[in-house]
Each structure stands twice: as C-alpha cells, then as structure tokens.
Amino acid sequence: MMVLDAPLWQKLEEEARKFYENAGSSHRLDHVKRVIALAEHIAQKEGADVDVVKVAALFHDIGRQKEKETQGKICHAAYGAEKVKEILAKYNLPQDFIERVSGAIRCHRFRSNERPKTLEAMVLFDADKLDALGAVGIGRAFLFAGEVGARLHNPEVDLEKTRPYSREDTAWREFKLKLSKIKDQMLTSEGKRLARERYRFMEEFFERLHKEVSGEM
Missing domain, CATH: 1.10.3210.50 (Hypothetical protein af1432)
Structure with a gap:
C-alpha cells in the first residue's frame, strides 16, 4: 500500500484548491474536506485502501466548474476522472494507484449510469452522499x-x-x-x-x- 506523506498531500491539496475556488457554495473546499473525513472513516471501517480513497475524495468535484460552464453538457465526474490522471502523473505516482483514484471519481455521481464496482469507489460514493x-x-x-x-x-x-x-x-x-x-x-x-x-x-x-x-x- 502506498503511503501519502505530509509533503505530498500538501502539494495535492494545492493542486485541488484552485478547482474549487469558483465552485458554488455547496461544493467548495469545505464540502471536500468533510467528504475526505467521511471517506477516511468509512474506508477504515470497511477495509478499503485509505490512500486511494483520500485522494479520490480530494479531487472528486474538480470538474464542477467545467460542468457549470457548459451548462451540464460535460459531466463533472467524467471530466474529473480524466483530469486527475494528468495531475497525479506529475508526481510519479503508480499507474495502478492513479487508475483506481480515477475510477472512483468517475462513478461517484448520484445520477451517473456508471455504478461503483471497487470498494474504494463505493466508499467515495457513500461519503459524498452522506454530506x-x-x-x-x-x-x-x-x-x-x-x-x-x-x-x-x-x-x-x-x-x-x-x-x-x-x-x-x-x-x-x-x-x-x-x-x-x-x-x-x-x-x-x-x-x-x-x-x-x-x-x-x-x-x-x-x-x-x-x-x-x-x-x-
């Protein structure tokens, strides 16, 4: 299991922050932080990979602004799932880790036709809905x-x-x-x-x- 150290987590938070600055009040960084806490709690209870879950929760709504700009033509979950690959690749993270994070983000949306299949994706889905x-x-x-x-x-x-x-x-x-x-x-x-x-x-x-x-x- 890959361990996220404090310096790396801080860099990832800085990457994510800029996507949430112009988000609606219901989906700003305070929402994301609550989802991270919920996701970490559920992951520990369910035996999921906490690092995958935390990173997925951090970036799960980075596509919200793009969805708003296109009046819903672009799905924020699908956009975020692709965008997070670009971001995480800059930090030389394992490809399998990146794919698992991306996959969880892709199917976290309540209205999505793609249902979570991995335990980590299920944890993110539940944490986001609980908020x-x-x-x-x-x-x-x-x-x-x-x-x-x-x-x-x-x-x-x-x-x-x-x-x-x-x-x-x-x-x-x-x-x-x-x-x-x-x-x-x-x-x-x-x-x-x-x-x-x-x-x-x-x-x-x-x-x-x-x-x-x-x-x-």
Missing part, C-alpha cells in the same frame, strides 16, 4: 435554495409539479424529491448505518419546521 444528509445536509439544502432564490418552506405545494432552480425549489423539495432517497442508495455497511442516522435527524427537523411554519406552538 447531503444530516445537519450538514439541511444546511446545504437551505444554502442552495438561497442561491436560486427559493422560498423558506412550501409544504402546501405539489412538489412533483415544481421546477428545479425556481422559487419552489426549497430545502423541503430537495429533501422529499432527492435527499430522502439517498439512504436506499448507499453501498457500504457503515455508509448505510450513518445514512439511516442522518436521515432520521432530517425527518425530525422538517416535522418541527412544518409545525413552526403552520403556527403550531
């Missing part, structure tokens, strides 16, 4: 809603008839139409456990929000 759940998930949902100018809450609306990036694209809509499905998509045992716990917290939060918005004391 959309729990207290952090609630915070990110409201942060995104604010970015698109959405309302605070809209439980009276038929969410199935609403549009994304609209006034009705609230945190509640994000939870009901997307985030509530994440717990059933997890791939590792530890990921599933953490997802169930975080999901329960979100359910309790939105139940309380319903009551407060409706005027219940």
